[in-house]
Amino acid sequence: MATALITGGTSGIGAAFARALASRGNDLVLVARDADRLDETATELKDRYGIAVETLPADLGDRAELQRVADRLASAEQPVDILVNNAGFGIRAKLLDADTTRHEQALDVMVRAVMILSAAAGRAMRPRGVGKIINVSSTAGFVTLGHYSAIKAYVTTYTEALAGELAGSGVTVTALCPGWVHTEFHQRASIRTGSIPSPMWLDADGLVKECLQDVDAGKVISIPSMRYKALIIGARHAPRGVIRAVSRLLSSGRH
Numbered sequence: 044m045a046t047a048l049i050t051g052g053t054s055g056i057g058a059a060f061a062r063a064l065a066s067r068g069n070d071l072v073l074v075a076r077d078a079d080r081l082d083e084t085a086t087e088l089k090d091r092y093g094i095a096v097e098t099l100p101a102d103l104g105d106r107a108e109l110q111r112v113a114d115r116l117a118s119a120e121q122p123v124d125i126l127v128n129n130a131g132f133g134i135r136a137k138l139l140d141a142d143t144t145r146h147e148q149a150l151d152v153m154v155r156a157v158m159i160l161s162a163a164a165g166r167a168m169r170p171r172g173v174g175k176i177i178n179v180s181s182t183a184g185f186v187t188l189g190h191y192s193a194i195k196a197y198v199t200t201y202t203e204a205l206a207g208e209l210a211g212s213g214v215t216v217t218a219l220c221p222g223w224v225h226t227e228f229h230q231r232a233s234i235r236t237g238s239i240p241s242p243m244w245l246d247a248d249g250l251v252k253e254c255l256q257d258v259d260a261g262k263v264i265s266i267p268s269m270r271y272k273a274l275i276i277g278a279r280h281a282p283r284g285v286i287r288a289v290s291r292l293l294s295s296g297r298h
């Protein structure tokens with residue numbers, strides 16, 4: 044049975060991927076920083092789905108630890124067939140803040156790690172002629188909500204470029220672009236969510252179910268739910284000045 048490696052597989056969207064792929068019978072490799080939570084998640088999944096779960100504690104912002112994850116993806120003896128680059132976090136910091144630590148961590152975890160791990164997985168999967176790479180991006184990448192939008196725009200464009208490089212190889216590459224999802228994301232980043240209308244919230248399990256259908260269909264961009272599909276069609280056709288004005292309004296309600 045195929046093995047899936049999921050970064051950030053202990054919480055929110057990553058945990059939903061872990062449940063969905065386990066329910067399909069996939070074995071898992073889970074990556075996150077909190078080793079105790081990794082062990083708890085692995086035990087729950089093994090007990091519930093009868094699959095094998097390996098844990099790989101790593102901070103993806105640390106270059107040596109990231110390399111250990113890349114090395115695991117390169118293993119020929121224990122091949123990984125599905126990579127889900129999901130780990131990430133919200134950024135409350137402003138672009139002009141003198142302390143750029145959080146911005147740099149965000150680039151390391153949500154840009155550099157996605158690039159290094161996708162390439163490691165692609166190199167291992169291409170000769171086998173089969174594989175799936177899923178990069179968790181965001182609908183934020185279509186608007187201008189600070190550094191987070193710039194980072195997620197990178198993830199979506201990078202994914203499209205990689206899908207082009209791997210076209211015809213049997214390896215599919217998909218960017219998942221969710222809207223707002225109930226997870227630990229906003230609380231961890233101290234981002235206020237009170238102004239977000241309740242119909243705009245998505246449930247992680249439903250979102251992942253739709254994404255996996257898109258992945259199975261070979262789609263390069265997955266935007267779950269009709270409401271977000273419609274919004275993104277609008278965003279793609281609206282003048283950028285309108286997008287920037289709406290983004291400024293949204294940003295002001297979040298801090």
Ligand SMILES: NC(=O)c1ccc[n+]([C@@H]2O[C@H](COP(=O)([O-])OP(=O)(O)OC[C@H]3O[C@@H](n4cnc5c(N)ncnc54)[C@H](OP(=O)(O)O)[C@@H]3O)[C@@H](O)[C@H]2O)c1
Nearest residue numbers: 051053054055056075076077103131181223224226227228
């Ligand atoms: N929630 C939303 O509204 C939303 C919308 C669009 C896109 N997204 C994207 O969805 C992805 C998952 O977010 P989520 O909402 O599920 O957040 P979450 O519930 O906070 O989960 C984040 C996961 O990432 C792991 N992680 C964070 N930093 C890490 C690091 N440096 N190294 C390794 N693992 C790390 C966390 O585990 P540890 O803390 O143990 O490391 C946790 O398992 C992110 O890429 C996010 O940008 C979220």
